[in-house]
Amino acid sequence: MAVSLPRPHRVDVSIAALSLVCGVVLWSLGLHTSPGRMLDGTWALIPLAVLACLELVRRTAPQTALALGTLAMVADQFTEGNLASIMMFTDIVYAAVVYGTPAAARRIPLTTGLVTVAVTIGFLAWFQKPEAILIGVxxxxxxxxxxxTGVLVRNHREATEAAKLRAEQTALLAEMDRVQAVTAERARMARELHDMVANHLSAIAIHSTAALSLDNPETSKDALAVIRENSVEGLAEMRRLIGILRSDSGDLEPAAAPTLDGLGALVAGARTNGLDVALDDARAPEGPKLPAPVELAAYRIVQESLTNALKHAAPGLVTVSLAQEPRALTIRVTSPYGDPSGPRAPGSGAGVVGMRERTELLGGTFEAGPDTSADTDHDGKVWSVFATLPVDPADEGAKE
Structure with a gap:
């Protein structure tokens, strides 16, 4: 089976051809580096031709080219010599370091250094004249x-490649961080949008269904009033959210994040929408103010729980309980569930996911599901939402 040799590089072909032509011209002009040697005449062209051929493989087979080039250079010392042969040999040594293996790049400078020292000492001991040092030089x-020179060039190339690789890795990590930041921001925006608008839209859906299904002018009028109120509030919430997302909206005032002080208004709105709600806020009125992230998460959990109760709960009392412990704020919302007697709004399950995400971002715990241990008159079926939000004592009272 034939072995295909690697194709010489275009630059190597140019170097070999130019060096061979220059060597032949020098020889034809009688310009020799060592005239009077035992092999004169055309003998100097043989090492010249061999070194020119080795220039073709200086990149593809650098160590082989160096080994054969060294033999050709030793043979050239018995001829009248040629300056082009010397120049080609120096280029082959340089290429062996730059394009060879890492082990060869470390070994060749050491070997040539030892050879230089040995030649200098040897000829100085042989001739016993200071001029012998010139041979070593x-x-x-x-x-x-x-x-x-090859070591310096190789180190520079490796440093350049390493810097390029580090730059590519840094750019890749920066892109990954950007994608993660965008994903996290989208998730946050989705939670805010869901929590801000879902309550109003659920009330609109339920009361509009009631208005369409009941042939009672008074009931339809009350339903339309609730629909209008939730539409106006939902539109205001949407405008505030758009004002946050758009810098050119003209709304330069930042929207205030809801706090637990607004729970009374939230519960009152739920009662207006037809939900029977009882609020039990066991926090001390004069107690230290909770961190803003904790208050926002607690408000949104209560808001989403009331929205779910409005959409899915059976007739009965919905209880909202808050208790502040030394290191945590606990929230519990219970509601009867079963087959509701009135119309119900569709649900996507995103609300429970959002509540769980808010709790986990603060390092808390979240549970949502049937609670058979609760005391109720509705066949023992109670849906319970329980969240614990950690509060660092060092953060308490940070904001007055």
């Missing part, structure tokens, strides 16, 4: 110099 220029 030339050896270093031809071998050790290109090797160290």
């Amino acid at each position: 030339l050896t270093g220029v031809v071998s050790f110099g290109p090797a160290t």
